[in-house]
Amino acid sequence: MFDRLTPLVKNLLLVNVIIHVVSMMLPREFVFSQFAFFNPLLPNTADIINPNFKPWQFISYMFLHGGFNHLFSNMFALFIFGPALEAFMGSKKFFVYYMLTGIGAAFLNTTLNFYEMSQMMVDSEQYWREAVTPMVGASGAIFGILMAFGFLFPNVEMMLLFFPFPIKAKYFVTMYGVFELIQGTAGLESGIAHFAHLGGLLTGFILLKFFGFGKRFYH
Numbered sequence: 001m002f003d004r005l006t007p008l009v010k011n012l013l014l015v016n017v018i019i020h021v022v023s024m025m026l027p028r029e030f031v032f033s034q035f036a037f038f039n040p041l042l043p044n045t046a047d048i049i050n051p052n053f054k055p056w057q058f059i060s061y062m063f064l065h066g067g068f069n070h071l072f073s074n075m076f077a078l079f080i081f082g083p084a085l086e087a088f089m090g091s092k093k094f095f096v097y098y099m100l101t102g103i104g105a106a107f108l109n110t111t112l113n114f115y116e117m118s119q120m121m122v123d124s125e126q127y128w129r130e131a132v133t134p135m136v137g138a139s140g141a142i143f144g145i146l147m148a149f150g151f152l153f154p155n156v157e158m159m160l161l162f163f164p165f166p167i168k169a170k171y172f173v174t175m176y177g178v179f180e181l182i183q184g185t186a187g188l189e190s191g192i193a194h195f196a197h198l199g200g201l202l203t204g205f206i207l208l209k210f211f212g213f214g215k216r217f218y219h
Contacts, residue, residue, distance in 0.1 A: 006086040008098075012077055012078060016138065018066075019064065020065055032051035033052065035064055036136045037057040037061035038050050038134045039109075039130070040056075040075040041110065041114045043118040050132070059102070061134070062137070064137070066137065072134075073110030074139055077146070085148050087153070089148075093211065094178075098116075098145070099145070100207060101141045103203075104203025105141070105143070107199060108195055108202065113195075143176075143180075144203060146172075146173050146199070146201070147190065147205055148204055150174070151204075153168035154169055156168065157192060158172055177201050180195075
């Protein structure tokens with residue numbers, strides 16, 4: 001089963017697992033305060049820049065996870081969809097794509113989180129909960145991978161545990177994107193960064209066009 005893994009996907013899987021294990025051995029407060037992603041902007045306050053934010057968090061947050069289930073779901077998606085994309089794009093381009101979709105996810109979530117906070121009272125409990133709650137996980141980059149798979153291999157039929165019949169990749173990605181949009185705008189499933197997921201999808205789409213893949217349509 002593991003012989004299907006491409007070099008970069010294999011390394012990403014190993015790095016994520018190793019970092020998760022190491023992070024469990026260190027004080028959780030220290031790990032999250034330094035390496036989880038905090039929204040850098042605080043509207044309506046004297047301190048415009050969030051003191052919890054560090055520039056490297058745009059990257060480091062992608063390699064932290066909230067628990068084993070969070071890690072497993074992201075790495076399983078990388079394991080399933082990543083090798084085909086790396087084989088198609090090449091390892092270097094796939095790495096750039098993976099990292100930029102994760103960073104783009106953080107940017108979109110930051111922008112919308114900043115707008116949401118600007119509508120709150122600065123001394124409200126909800127405001128400060130938003131300010132001090134960090135984001136972790138590779139989900140933004142994983143949603144970028146889903147976008148690339150649905151875009152490059154749109155007619156590949158997928159069998160999903162929760163779906164009674166095969167579904168083409170392009171429909172699966174579209175449905176998932178709509179689901180995340182509804183969840184995010186309705187404020188459902190608090191604690192899940194739905195707009196970061198959408199940021200991964202959007203950044204992925206832009207990068208695919210930038211790389212020139214929009215000129216082709218693969219089956």
